[in-house]
Amino acid sequence: MTILVTGGAGFIGSNFALEWVAHSDEPIVNLDKLTYAGNLQNLASIADNPQHVFVQGDFGDTALVNHLLATHQPRAILNFAAESHVDRSISGPGDFIHTNIVGTFNLLECTRAYWGGLKADTGGDAKAAFRFLHVSTDEVYGSLSKTDPAFTENNKYEPNSPYSASKAASDHLVRAYHHTYGLPVLTTNCSNNYGPFHFPEKLIPLMIVNAQAGKPLPVYGDGQQIRDWLYVKDHCSAIRRVLEAGTVGEVYNVGGWNEKPNLDIVHTVCALLDELKPRTDGKPYHEQITYVTDRPGHDRRYAIDARKIESQLGWKPAETFESGIRKTVQWYLDNPDWVANVQSGSYKDWVAQQYGAKA
């Protein structure tokens, strides 16, 4: 028994790999291209663990994916790999189309051939037990007004950014491979994650890092846009649960019932930093907040209705927003080297030093 994950050196994928090794004895093969967002430093604690096999490569590389499937014979594939940052998708959508749509298409094609070759009558029915789990986002559902009910799995798709449109396209492909070919797929659509190893281009880590560096804390527009926050390890436990017990062909929304306006998030981060690492001049960090031009096409509100995964699969998040954000701020304070490395790009040198040819 083995699972194969793509994008397992990124923020959520690396947390997932670490959690997987902590919760299971089953081997995990981790295919990641190591784009700017992929970081082997995230996986340092399992670098020498034989249960975790890291492979640097592109999930759009047919020969490589076919080779990995033939060699490792996974019983499940979990697709985390993506270009994930909305602002980057606005300034350069091409990579998002190529990675999120074409890359996922390639992975599905390789999976279809591999799954088709599994024998139904041997190995405890490997074909029936196989799963393809696609990790997606709540952004595919578009934007809510203040009074709209939260997104359920029945909401129609209304993606507004090149990022969310590319994720929506990949979701549709996954759905089509189930309906057309019978591929046993599962899809999760999760809200905003936060926690360790979050690249400091995203709101929460950017605010923590900029605040300490004495830089402005850029709030887009009026800061009243709402996001629904989930601690990353809770997202990982939801994915494990869906993999274990989800019904084939179904979609599961994942969220922690934590809707917050961006400005509140920034003030919370500032208050925690005031407590845990006060400014040397004694002034509050919130003085660094700076209102900047809004993101084009900025979605106003996301909110996840998580009742399906809670009631059907018995999943619940372990962290409240208050406990999760405190752990997160503390993690960044405890890991200044990680921050310095990802900011300078020198983690590539670090990786070469630590891993040599493996990287």
Ligand code: NAD
């Ligand atoms: P991330 O940008 O931190 O990591 C993405 C990873 O994918 C990186 O390690 C990168 O190197 C890898 N990758 C990119 N292109 C690749 C390719 N062609 N082949 C192999 N690997 C490749 O992203 P994340 O925040 O960890 O998100 C992971 C997944 O979860 C994405 O599919 C994203 O859409 C989804 N998601 C993210 C959030 C969130 O809040 N971050 C919420 C819901 C869903």
Ligand code: DAU
């Ligand atoms: O909802 C799930 C999505 O959450 C994931 O699918 C994406 O991969 C992930 O990046 C995230 O997208 P967002 O656009 O919501 O995340 P981001 O951290 O970029 O921004 C969160 C909110 O904060 C958003 O309303 C924009 C705002 N923002 C962001 C940055 C980086 C600011 O006001 N200032 C900033 O500097």
